[in-house]
Amino acid sequence: MKKVLFTQTEGGKGFYLLLAILGAIIGVGLLGTFHMEHNGHWVTGMNQQIVWGIPHVFAIFLIVAASGALNIASIGSVFGKKIYKPLGRLSALVAIALLTGGLAILVLDLGRPDRLIIAMTHYNFRSIFAWNMIFYNGFFAIVGIYIWTMMEKRMNPYSAKVGLAAFIWRLALTTATGSIFGFLVARQGFDAAIMGPMFVVMSFAYGLAFFWLVLNASYRMTGRELGGVMTKRLKNLLGVFVAGALYFTIVMHLANLYAAEHKGVEDFILNSGGIYTTLFWYGQILIGAIIPLAILYYPATGNSRCGVTFASLLVVLGGIAQMYVTVVGGQAYPLVLFPGHEVSSTFADGVINSYSPTLSEFLLGIMGIALTLALVAVAVRNLRFMPASLADSVADPHSK
């Protein structure tokens, strides 16, 4: 394999235009956030029953995707697949940027974002949520060092070891994120033990899809070459991950169908849940898995960059749908306090809870994505993250 040359991207009009657009989206998102935080959450669609809404859907998607985006770097350095090595830096960068975007949303959706300092100084070590904060901070640190070992020649020899640490850390992080739901024992929709591992597999798919979108767009925008060899490798990987996520989804729902206490919520998601059922079948399964798989494995589309890009876009959309079904759907289904009884109260006992998200919630969520992209754009402009070329001659098909 030839030595790979890494360069910064060029500035120029295109770059500033991109930044201006992303900046505008972030600005509007912040306005929406200010509206929510200034008035209080009554201006949102969230209520006493649906306490986590659209912002959490986007935030958790980005956080899960973050650990998945690091996968490319891991495969390159931990598993010694040389062909992925040139992508290592960008993969780590996208991972950090995704995590930043996701966490920014989470923080801005708090009831008291001004008390962030309390969250950092009063730790409850029994809380899986607090553990997640430790994992997130550690992720920044480890991946930061990892990027350094990849970029700094003197540090190169350590890159594989740090890469392994980063890999293990990210597995723990995604499991912990998934476990946020697994720990909610009382919620029929969430207490499956499979939630943690399932989130890991989903993170592979979402992270890679997002990574591809960034890679493809930045190579197009900067006029760099991205050859068929690399495209094919990444496409194969994406196909495997999407199929894996689909497999886990099926296993989880089948397992739940056999557990009597989950029958109700399963029927709700799979059959009678209205918007949640629609999003599950059409969003998560059809758009997020089946159509992308068809595109990726149908030779004419699977081997073209456009095809892979379209499939990646669908995987991302399907992923957001999946988060909506998991996060909001899981809350919409009523808690069962008195099995075997019909219940009613002034506090929505026994009824399917409704949620109509408002514009500001979407703006906050989309702001997280824009923030991620802006961070990547600024970083690749200023540091040497991107290989000057990923043409077939660089990404040698015969190297392992």
Next chain:
Amino acid sequence: MSESNQTDLTRRQFVGKGAAAAAAVTVAPGVLLYGAAEARNLDQPASSDVRWGMLIDTNKCDKGCNDCVTACQTENGWGGENSNEKNSSPEQKAQWIRKVELKDISTGHTQSLPVMCQHCENPPCVDVCPTTASMKRADGVVLVDRHLCIGCRFCMMACPYKARSFVHESLTDQKAHAPRGKGCVESCNLCVHKLDAGEGVTACSVSCTKGAITVGDLNDEKSEIAQQLKNHKTTQIRADLGLNTGVRYRGI
């Protein structure tokens, strides 16, 4: 009271510095009325010798009666006709206690009972809270420290009883002993200000003319509540979760 004592109080008592002082003021009449022996010394942490609990006799509880809910609203300054949550939709308004109507699907038997924070021995809300705002006092009362809560709402996700509420807007007109605030989570505090003052009752238990609600020390064998628990079959809601709730029910 020294500065460090004050800080201690903040944690132990659920209220912040300002409110702690306020609570001390309201405590004074309690001390006079009920005798110093029963009131808790606010300089000392709550004692684990005591476990406060509540027994609700659903056989006595009337369908359509809402007295306990109204009493809680008046006592703690939430909800009701003059709710200070002016902007929040009905789905967004806080409810510390609610009446739930039950109908047995197989027999058609109906019942009515109040549900509030069950003051678990192993509270999931305390386990998940990232900042330790959600806490359980040594005497079994589960509280939110208003000054540590960041409003992440994880405790609401974790609570099996839907006992917690999030405040969706700025509030005025609050009770000194029950501070509430935008962006924070709150719930039934077992009228801890009354318990600390040695009154041994809650607003809801006093309000119930049918005598359906008994409050007392579960650890004290001689207490009325312990006697009732000993002599009658009682249940915990979602006992399968193993949370060992401090609130028990008779008749369901």
